[in-house]
Amino acid sequence: MELWYTEKHTDSVKFSIQVDRQLYSGQSEFQRIDVFDSKEFGRFLTLDGYMMLTEKDEFIYHEMMVHVPMAVHPAVKRVLIIGGGDGGAIRELVRYPTVEHIDLVEIDELVVEVCKKHLPQTACxxxxxxxxxxxxxxxxxxxxxxxxxxxxxxxxxxxxGPGEGLFTKEFYGNCYKALKADGIMVNQHESAFYADDAIAMQRAHKRIVQSFLISKVYQAHIPTYPSGHWLFGFASKKYHPTADLNGVKWNALGLKTRYYNTRLHAGCFALPNYVEEMLRDAE
Amino acid sequence: MELWYTEKHTDSVKFSIQVDRQLYSGQSEFQRIDVFDSKEFGRFLTLDGYMMLTEKDEFIYHEMMVHVPMAVHPAVKRVLIIGGGDGGAIRELVRYPTVEHIDLVEIDELVVEVCKKHLPQTACxxxxxxxxxxxxxxxxxxxxxxxxxxxxxxxxxxxxGPGEGLFTKEFYGNCYKALKADGIMVNQHESAFYADDAIAMQRAHKRIVQSFLISKVYQAHIPTYPSGHWLFGFASKKYHPTADLNGVKWNALGLKTRYYNTRLHAGCFALPNYVEEMLRDAE
Known part of the structure; x- marks a missing residue:
């Protein structure tokens, strides 16, 4: 027999992964949660059928979410993570001895439980x-x-689904208020390639720009997300994402990473023209 | 009914595009050639079933193949394209008035004929x-x-298939010889994410390094290629791909591009650590 997981990236584009076994399937108050095991990607988590992470490429997403702002802000002590119940962002953050306090606000406790049991690579x-x-x-x-x-x-x-309200103007305004005078917010920003993702990306960008003086977008190659071209928003009250990068200091920390490095940090803010145009249209 | 084109990116990973119609199917002396029409990607060309280009994202591949070396070399007059029967690289090259002569060496005449008829966007x-x-x-x-x-x-x-011999040491050595004293070679380099592609990429890189003093790798987001993370080799006798970039001069040409820009030019040579390690292992 063959068992295949398929995600529709658009109505007419499908991405499929051959599955060895389904390790977990459950329904929380908020969403359907599944964990699969596969030859190519190792274990992977889906929520309502959408790919959240695979063991093979989650390092790209989590490193880019965490190390980009951490290499810019000179003294991060208190961090808030909204979502992130898989634990991947926490795993990268606790590597910094200067971080004193991390609040993780996850709407769905079952996600954390399932990840602790089936995805120890992130929920560690x-x-x-x-x-x-x-x-x-x-x-x-x-x-x-x-x-x-x-x-x-x-x-x-x-x-x-449950993430919907997080892409609103009110939410980003509250994030601004929750940050200190030199705080940074990083936002997973969807993608610019397929039309529906691009609309979500433009909407998020537009709302962030309304709250934050400095609002830039950076990119990474994440093969299991639609189009593989994923964007992140870097919103900041004071620090510029590349001008204020302290590469020497970050490299002195000696953190071993598999995707992120400080050369790539500067490079990932250089976006293709078609993405730049979409961002300008949204501003 | 539904009609789907599927490419296996690995034995256990599939990428599928819903097809409106098959516009052409034929067998040349060298390979099977197909052209399809689709809602999401427009028309697309496959050779022996492998995705070569789609109307939606071919601009990324062709702009990155052509404008990166053209923005570095100060005076390109004579160009050789090996392969490229779809005409996309030619389309980008003829935009430069200083280019005097382009030789395109394509093993399969039928590819050019089919593209002229069915893919006027590139074969123009x-x-x-x-x-x-x-x-x-x-x-x-x-x-x-x-x-x-x-x-x-x-x-x-x-x-x-027919491209196999092009990834050999002899071939790259002959390219070196065919170039003038300040010549540049650009090579499509496969990808680093899936194991088989990564082996091909490392092999190509190793052989290019043996011939060329300056041999760097750059990346682009090409959604319809396996993993979406595609690499190119920049091999050069004299010019460095970023130190010798003449951004002011290139921008003065006023060429409108949808992916390439001179900021991205510098950024695309900043590779993730795992790719850098693979390249070092190959050298």
């Missing part, structure tokens, strides 16, 4: 004493935060 | 008086060239 560091889990709606949580965080990482699902 | 410029078509084996053609070209573009198929 929830027991770090600096990590504080809050199982509630990030949208509500952030309303009551003010001048509290150096870094906010919006590691959301796609902007449909 | 074969009639430019500077373009000279040679329907023969690039491997043989290049043996008799010496000190002749400013730029060689190796726009080959994958390193199996």
């Amino acid at each position: 560091c929830f027991n770090d004493p600096r990590v504080h889990l809050h199982f509630e709606d990030g949208l509500r949580y952030i309303r009551h935060c003010e001048d509290e965080y150096d870094l906010i990482i919006v590691d959301s699902t796609d902007p449909f | 410029c074969f009639n430019d008086p500077r373009v000279h078509l040679h329907f023969e084996d690039g491997l043989r053609y290049i043996r008799h060239c010496e000190d002749e070209y400013d730029l060689i573009i190796v726009d080959s198929t994958d390193p199996f």
Whole structure:
């Protein structure tokens, strides 16, 4: 027999992975959760059928979400992660001894439980004493935060289903308020290639630009996401993502990474013209 | 009914495009040639079933193959293209008034005929008086060239089937000989993500390094190629791909591009660590 997982990247484009076994399937209050094992990608997590991460390429997403802002901000102590129940962003963050406190606000406790059991590669560091889990709606949580965080990482699902409210103007405005005077927010930004993803990307960008003085977009190659060309938003009150990169300091930390490096940091903000045009149209 | 084209990116990974109609199917002396029409990607060409180009994303491949070396070399007059029977590289090259002579050596005349008929978006410029078509084996053609070209573009198929011999040490050595003292060669380099592609990429890189003093690799996001993360080799006798970039001069040409720009030119040579390690292992 053959067992195939298929995600429709558009109505007429499919990406399929041969599956060895389904390790978990369940329904939470919020979404359907599945974990599969595969030869090519190792284990992978889907939410409502959408690919969230695979063991083979999650390092790209998580390194780019975390190390880009960490190499710019000179002294990150308090971090808020919205979403990120797989633990990948936490894994990268706890490598920094200067980080003192991490709040992770995940709406779906079952995601964390399932990842702890089936995806130890990412869900490895929830027991770090600096990590504080809050199982509630990030949208509500952030309303009551003010001048509290150096870094906010919006590691959301796609902007449909439980992640939908996170792509609003109100939400990004509250993130701005929750950040200290030199805070940075990083946002998973979807992609520019397929029309529906591009609309979501433009919408997120437009709303972030309304709140943040400095708002730039960077890119990474993530093979298991639609088109493989994934974008992130870097929104900041003070620091510029490339002019304020402190490469010497970051490299002195001696962190071993598989995707991120400080040369690539500068390079990943150089976007193709068609993406630049979409961003300008949204601004 | 539904009609789907599927390419296996590995034995256990499939990429599928819903097809409106098959516009052409034929068998040449060298390979099977198909052209399809689709909603998402427009028309697309496959050779022996492998994706060669789609109307939606071919601009990325062709712009990156042509404008990167053209923005570095100060005076390209004579160009050799090996492969490239779809005409996309020619289309980008003839935009430069300073280019005087282009030899295109394509082993399969039927590819050019089919593209002229069904893919006018790329096969638009074969009639430019500077373009000279040679329907023969690039491997043989290049043996008799010496000190002749400013730029060689190796726009080959994958390193199996008719393109196989192009990934050899002898071939790259002959390219070196065919170039003038300050010549540049650009090579389509496969990808680093899936194991078989990575082996081909490392092999090509190793052989190019043996011939060329300056041998660097750059990347682009090409959604319809396996993993979406595609690599190109920049091999050069004199000019460095980023130190010798003349951005001011290139921008003064006023060429409108959809992917390439001179900021991205510098950025695309900043590779992820895992790719850098593979390249070092090959050297």
